[in-house]
Amino acid sequence: MHPSLTTANTQGTLAKTGPSGSFAEDLMILQRLRTETRPHHDRLDNHPLMVQLMSPAVSRPLYESILKKFLGFYQSVEPHLAAFDHWPSLDINLKEKLKTPSLLRDLSSLNVMAKDIPSSPAPDWIHDEASAMGNFYVMEGSTLGGQIITRHVASRLHLSPDNGLAFFSSYGDAVGVRWKETRDALVRFAEQSHAEDVMIESAKKTFEALATWLDKN
Numbered sequence: 110m111h112p113s114l115t116t117a118n119t120q121g122t123l124a125k126t127g128p129s130g131s132f133a134e135d136l137m138i139l140q141r142l143r144t145e146t147r148p149h150h151d152r153l154d155n156h157p158l159m160v161q162l163m164s165p166a167v168s169r170p171l172y173e174s175i176l177k178k179f180l181g182f183y184q185s186v187e188p189h190l191a192a193f194d195h196w197p198s199l200d201i202n203l204k205e206k207l208k209t210p211s212l213l214r215d216l217s218s219l220n221v222m223a224k225d226i227p228s229s230p231a232p233d234w235i236h237d238e239a240s241a242m243g244n245f246y247v248m249e250g251s252t253l254g255g256q257i258i259t260r261h262v263a264s265r266l267h268l269s270p271d272n273g274l275a276f277f278s279s280y281g282d283a284v285g286v287r288w289k290e291t292r293d294a295l296v297r298f299a300e301q302s303h304a305e306d307v308m309i310e311s312a313k314k315t316f317e318a319l320a321t322w323l324d325k326n
């Protein structure tokens with residue numbers, strides 16, 4: 110069934126609705142996620158580590174320390190996403206989306222020991238499917254900025270997706286297609302659950318937790 114033709118009724122089961130109401134809802138969750146988390150995204154963009162990463166002077170040690178930081182965050186958060194089993198109903202193969210494996214691959218390519226890398230605190234803001242979806246939005250959205258980071262780091266540090274840049278290059282040429290899958294899943298979930306506020310709150314908390322984690326030495 111096309112996602113924009115479904116919505117949840119008071120019993121929580123799916124019912125058909127007219128396309129015009131659904132269209133408004135489609136716009137609403139995606140627009141709200143983008144606009145309401147924009148200050149959080151800006152804070153990350155302007156984080157000293159991200160600024161140094163995108164500077165012409167980016168160094169291999171800095172890049173490696175950022176990969177370790179991201180590993181600490183993703184290895185803490187991703188198991189909490191995997192604890193929910195609604196993903197297949199949204200046509201999401203979560204296993205394909207997890208980034209911990211590519212971070213480990215990058216560190217191994219760069220001969221950096223990945224053992225004993227500290228994890229960020231457990232994501233206590235992920236407590237249900239809606240909060241998992243808000244978190245998922247942030248983790249997947251990062252693949253968009255990842256394309257810019259990939260081009261920059263590839264040219265400055267002479268790395269490639271097969272050699273140290275697997276995490277930031279994520280899905281390669283398929284980033285756009287994968288992002289569309291994520292957007293469709295977010296819309297479908299919002300229509301079914303009417304839990305937009307929880308999704309957005311969780312997306313904000315995810316951005317905040319990552320920024321706080323990057324702040325820590």
Ligand code: HEM
Pocket residue numbers: 139142143150153154159160163246247248249250251252253254255257258319
């Ligand atoms: C220097 C670091 C970063 C840069 C330069 C950057 C840049 C970008 C760009 C260019 C877009 C696409 C905007 C559009 O198509 O309209 C984007 C989207 C996004 N980025 Fe980043 N990004 C960075 C870091 C991150 C990080 C670390 C995260 C989260 C872990 C993140 C999360 C997102 C999200 C969720 C979106 C989707 C926004 C939407 O709803 O359209 N970004 N970013």
